[in-house]
Amino acid sequence: MIATLHARHNGTAAAHPGHGDRRRRWLLPALTVIALVATVVSARYIEFAPGTLIDGLDDVARLLGRMLPPRVDDPGRVWVLAVETLLMAVLGTVLAAGASVPLAFLAARNTTPHPAVYAIARAVITFCRAMPDLLFAVLFVRALGIGVLPGILALAVHSIGMLGKLFADAIEQTDPGPREAVRATGAGYLREMINAVIPQVMPSWIGTFVYRIDINLRMSVVLGFVGAGGIGFALQDALRGLIYPRALGIVLVILLIIAVMEAVAIIVRRMLLSPSSSSPHRDRLMRFGFSAILVGSCAASFVVLDLDPRTLFTWIGPSLEVFTRMAPPDFASLGSDLVDAAVQTVAIGVVSTAIGIVLSIPVGILAARNISPHPAVYWAARSWILLVRAVPELILAVVFVAALGLGPVAGTCALAIGSIGFLAKLVADAVEEIDSGPLDAVASVGGGWWKTVFAAVVPQAVPAMVGSSLYLLDVNIRTSTVLGIVGAGGIGFLLFEAIRTLNFQVAGAIVVIIFVIVYLIERISGWIRSLLV
Incomplete structure (x- = not known):
């Protein structure tokens, strides 16, 4: 930016x-x-006095003193929830990317089939971006019950707002020359998009996708506060019980996960978006490896999170029932x-x-x-x-x-x-x-x-x-x-x-x-x- x-x-x-x-x-x-x-x-x-923040830091320092020393009472459960949180972020981002790709073509001025379709697609993207992810989580929990599925859906729907917009912006910035060349061969709309547009936008899309996984990991750690799965549930449980040392231990685990994932995201973006002219084979191998890890993580998500793949489609009915009751x-x-x-x-x-x-x-x-x-x-x-x-x-x-x-x-x-x-x-x-x-x-x-x-x-x-x-x-x-x-x-x-x-x-x-x-x-x-x- x-x-x-x-x-x-x-x-x-x-x-x-x-x-x-x-x-x-x-x-x-x-x-x-x-x-x-x-x-x-x-x-x-809001009656916020100038010295409020300084006084607040003193109160927070006293609270942190009550949290020391940090402890993790049930390490096995905490790490299982941490893995669940990571898999929720990955699966939610993948689902959002799958929905955002066709939506982006409809929301880009140079690829949309009609101005009315463009307006509708942009409206969907704007709505998803404007509504906070935790709000989606609250509504999905009410519709589907407590569990990881509402959290995954909340991350996915909210992510469409960012991925759809940036994917569409990347499409609008493509060079029209390759499209004209493909069109001159008599290829249809679909072939034109696959052969002329996607190769140009793929580097931008990859960078955006990896960055969004990083963002969704940060988001997913708090979804448990509203019953949407992840390690946030254990943190809320500790805070609600005033067990502050346990709460600080869980926060430190969260910090470790996010810090490691941010470092991994930086390395992945650097490898995928900085191709080596001397080693194109290595670049292809790295992209293939990243894709394999991503597919493997998504497959593991269904096993570890105990998700029935059919729930990725059956959630629509109950959710619409709750959403329509708001009108x-x-x-x-x-x-x-x-x-x-x-x-x-x-x-x-x-x-x-x-x-x-x-x-x-x-x-x-x-x-x-x-x-x-x-x-x-x-x-x-x-x-x-x-x-x-x-x-x-x-x-x-x-x-x-x-x-x-x-x-x-x-x-x-x-x-x-x-x-x-x-x-x-x-x-x-x-x-x-x-x-x-x-x-x-x-x-x-x-x-x-x-x-x-x-x-x-x-x-x-x-x-x-x-x-x-x-x-x-x-x-x-x-x-x-x-x-x-x-x-x-x-x-x-x-x-x-x-x-x-x-x-x-x-x-x-x-x-x-x-x-x-x-x-x-x-x-x-x-x-x-x-x-x-």
């Missing part, structure tokens, strides 16, 4: 010299003022409580994003290899980013709720800390991609590290930082819609209660509100980002 942002920015600047600079001269100050006002108003709405949505029953919860959700996202930006940018700069003052500082910053990224926001919310009590303050603190791992990594990547010329110029006149940062690094990285911050806002508001499930404020609590008490029409109203909130924020953020590039 950062590379694309820079490329578009550079292209625009070249086509219209000075135009982008003039636009940023008024846009960035305006965005800063709007952000400050929105943060202050939101903080007052027509009942907005009247909750009245002002629904409005308050919706505003609270947005406020949590805004305040947590503001705090996250303040905490993330310094860490991101220190984690950039080309500007970090010392290798030890670089590795410390990168390790901290990896550690924070490995802990899902819902687990952080559970910890802050236990330390601070129920309410939006706990949710805000959780998202603020979680934002460090997300935004700091994007900032670090953006800084590493900047032009080295200004850095050398400052160094040549004797400028120190601080002078280099403020005179040469920040001015180049600002557009990418703003774009990433807006994307963080989008992600945080999306996440804040479900934090209420663990008592961390927002509209998620009302949704969970409505489904638990079988008030499906009220749940339908909440689902509509969540979709509208997330969709509007996504569109506004996208529009602002488009003005910056």
Whole structure:
């Protein structure tokens, strides 16, 4: 995303010299003022005082003291649940990819058979992306019962939103020349897609698919909180019983799994997407090996998870029955409580994003290899980013709720800390991609590290930082819609209660509100980002 942002920015600047600079001269100050006002108003709405986060960290430290030393009481069961979590992530991603490939061809402007089909396909992708995965899990658990199948389906349906969009975008960026050549031979539409389009998009698709497995592994560890299988169930059980040392032991197991999988994902992406011109046979062998491991993992999923393959089709009927019971949505029953919860959700996202930006940018700069003052500082910053990224926001919310009590303050603190791992990594990547010329110029006149940062690094990285911050806002508001499930404020609590008490029409109203909130924020953020590039 950062590379694309820079490329578009550079292209625009070249086509219209000075135009982008003039636009940023008024846009960035305006965005800063709007952000400050929105943060202050939101903080007052949820009664988040400036020192709350610092006080919260003290309370969390005391809670962590009660968790020490960590222990794993039943290692066999925990590791079985860990393997289940990994297999859920893999199978959910594979199912999503299978559904996303045909959907992507329908949602790409250059391959869709009709504009109406394009609009419908894009609407499906947008809906899947806008609805949080935990929300899908809650609904599938209600329809299918407690178990791993609701979790797999939740991961699959939500993943279609990302995979479908990126797959379609890759198709739209293909070179039309090979298609015209295949079409000239008299081949039909299907042959044209297989022979001319898929070979061009396959590298992009592979990278996206591997990245999505990494994301789904992080998501799957918390699905157990709503009964959708995985290691999250054991963690919730330990927290509910106030057995904090056991809870910390399970969290450490989760951290280990996610850290190892992230390292594996990096290696796999590097092997699959960096072909060697001298060893094409080795590249084919690696792709074949990766495919074999993937197929083997999917086959093992049905055995280990005790899944009947027929359930991948029979789930549709019961799920539709639950989903259709949410119509027509009942907005009247909750009245002002629904409005308050919706505003609270947005406020949590805004305040947590503001705090996250303040905490993330310094860490991101220190984690950039080309500007970090010392290798030890670089590795410390990168390790901290990896550690924070490995802990899902819902687990952080559970910890802050236990330390601070129920309410939006706990949710805000959780998202603020979680934002460090997300935004700091994007900032670090953006800084590493900047032009080295200004850095050398400052160094040549004797400028120190601080002078280099403020005179040469920040001015180049600002557009990418703003774009990433807006994307963080989008992600945080999306996440804040479900934090209420663990008592961390927002509209998620009302949704969970409505489904638990079988008030499906009220749940339908909440689902509509969540979709509208997330969709509007996504569109506004996208529009602002488009003005910056």
